[in-house]
Amino acid sequence: MPLDYANIYPERSRRRSEIIMENLENRIENREIFKNAPRTEPERQHYFIGQCRKSVKKRSEELGRPLFFRCVTFGCQMNARDSEKLEGILEAVGYRKTDSEEADFVIYNTCTVRENANLKVYGHLGQLGKAKKKQPWMKIALCGCMMQEPQVVEKLKKSYRFVDLIFGTHNIYKFAEYLAEVLARDEMVVEIWKDTDQIVENLPVDRKYPFKSGVNIMFGCNNFCSYCIVPYVRGRERSRRPEEILTEIRRLAQDGVVEIMLLGQNVNSYGKNLEQPMTFAQLLREVAKIDGIQRIRFMTSHPKDLSDELIEVMASEPKVCRHLHLPLQSGSSRILKQMNRRYTKEQYLDLVDRIRRAIPDISLTTDIIVGFPGETEEDFQETLDVVRRVCYDSAFTFQYSKRSGTPAAAMENQVPHEEVQRHFDQLLAEVQEIAREVCRRDEHTVQEVLVEGINEHDASLVSGRLSNNILVHFPGDASMIGTLQKVYLEESRGFYYMGRLA
């Protein structure tokens, strides 16, 4: 069917020949802008931000309205932080943020850690395809971990031709450059890198919260847990230089941030590949010296690399929050070996003992996978045993999901779905029952709460978090947002407290 260009550009309803002319001009112009671009980073990206700004302004004047973008994020804290960088660039070039899918530019930052994550993206893409039929000027971009899988990109190129831009996790810093290309021409732009050793600093970021922020301290993962796809899609471990991290945090503090979350797939191995090696515990000490920062969190800690030095810093440094996320994955030493986690049940329990001895009020949370290939009833009982002994404040429980290319996907003894479901339900019930008890440990005490916002259901209340990450709701107003308040915890309601100002 011939394309109806008048329909594709309804607001201008121009003839086809004019559109082709425009494309030709654009390509020439395109070549010019690429020829003049600086070679060094981040200067190159700042140059493309300038170029995009011109296109967005021109288009906005033609339409007589501002242009809008929507950014949808799947997956972990690292993806959330990446999305703040994408949004920072979109805002810097002149787009305005919207929650509507009928935006001029829509970007999906994807996750592929479990099959469900992928299915969600295809579901949304179906909807986007329909929206684009109604508003063909829309630009659709996909990035993130799922794009690092070659079979995904093949499928998109074949069956989702309406997507304008596809890029991966290693070249996200080049977003402004790709955006310039997409705005200048009407062809699908696809660029995926296998890996990178680049860390580009000092690009715009749009933070979701004014008072708290994630800060990447490292990228990638070298652990190759046998079920996990992250090392394949995020590449090898690379630590940011401490000066860069500390400068970023100092700037955040000046900008009103009081709580930071240091981010990495395995923060405990921070610094090993730096020119001047530094441990994570040493970095924490440096971060704690920064004025204005009142709370420091981090995630995620791999149990095999958690050092006594880190326990010591956590115990002695009041700014470090009383919370540790310590993924267990399985309580069976046999399964842990198959998972390539490199610790045993006994070593994990011993680590928990040492942490609890040094920091008695610490809250522990975890991740657990149910139904790893070959998991027997006995193995599952070992997991329940650890859950009962450690008494987690909360646990993220996952059904094992087969990720092609990982060693576990090729294991023969995959567990039948019904059995996985039965164990999963049992584990969840147990985890919740324990959490309800554990979470009330601070009832009738006064604790500091960082107020995060007005309560969603009752505008006379504000909601915030304790140092150990548990939610608290209490009477207050918007002036408290972003401040630490002393709150009397009147009543525990399972996973949260109701309180009042002390």
Ligand code: SAH
């Ligand atoms: N780097 C972190 C985890 C990142 S992925 C760590 O090592 O702890 C977050 C969680 O997803 C993991 O802890 C694991 O519990 C879960 N996960 C990863 N791959 C999975 C898979 N194939 N199936 C089910 N859950 C998985």
Ligand code: SF4
């Ligand atoms: Fe995946 Fe293991 Fe790396 Fe965590 S440590 S991201 S679970 S491979």
Ligand code: F3S
């Ligand atoms: Fe998902 Fe990638 Fe994070 S696969 S969990 S978004 S690192």
